[in-house]
Amino acid sequence: MNQEFDLPAALTELLYGDETAESLDDTLDRLVTPNFVQRINGRVYGRSEYLAHVREMRRMVAGGGEMRVLEQISTNTGTAGRYLFRMVSPEGQESIFESHLFARINGGRAERFVEVARQVVDDDDEDLLLDR
Numbered sequence: 001m002n003q004e005f006d007l008p009a010a011l012t013e014l015l016y017g018d019e020t021a022e023s024l025d026d027t028l029d030r031l032v033t034p035n036f037v038q039r040i041n042g043r044v045y046g047r048s049e050y051l052a053h054v055r056e057m058r059r060m061v062a063g064g065g066e067m068r069v070l071e072q073i074s075t076n077t078g079t080a081g082r083y084l085f086r087m088v089s090p091e092g093q094e095s096i097f098e099s100h101l102f103a104r105i106n107g108g109r110a111e112r113f114v115e116v117a118r119q120v121v122d123d124d125d126e127d128l129l130l131d132r
Contacts, residue, residue, distance in 0.1 A: 005105045007079040012067050014054050015085065024055060033106055038113040063088035070098075079103045084120070096120040 010031045017027060028036075028051060038045045038053070045053050065087045072081035080102045087095045097117050104112040 004108055005079065005103070005110065007072070007074075007081065007101075007103050007110075008067060008069050008083070010110065011083065011101075015057055015067065016061055016065060017058065019058075024051060024058075028054075031109055033109045033111045036109075036111060036113075038115065040113070040115040040117060060089060061087045062090040063092055078105055 013027060014031065017024070028047065032047065032050075034047065036047045036050060038050050065085065068084040068086075070082040070084060072079065074080075081100075083099045083101065085097045085099060087097065089095075097119055099115055099117040101113055101115040103110050
């Protein structure tokens with residue numbers, strides 16, 4: 001059974017979305033299951049905690065940003081990938097994060113994210129980071 005789910009589009013909508021067009025609650029209803037759980041760097045977020053986490057992340061990118069897919073693979077029940085997130089604070093400060101994320105999909109919505117993320121630093125080898 002093929003579970004259609006565009007993880008990069010969902011992550012972009014979650015992180016860089018704006019509540020003027022749709023409430024975050026409604027966005028989560030569309031993109032994640034009621035029993036959704038995220039584990040990031042060992043910390044576990046239930047759906048209500050994840051809502052607060054996304055809202056805080058959106059505040060951190062109020063100056064803009066973008067997501068770049070470095071690698072991605074999908075199966076019938078999930079998607080895994082390596083992504084770069086560029087985040088610009090309201091003050092214009094830029095941060096870049098590398099994320100390795102595994103998503104379990106159920107009924108066309110994310111049921112679980114397991115993620116390891118780290119901030120990219122100036123001395124990171126760009127060739128290794130971008131897999132050139």
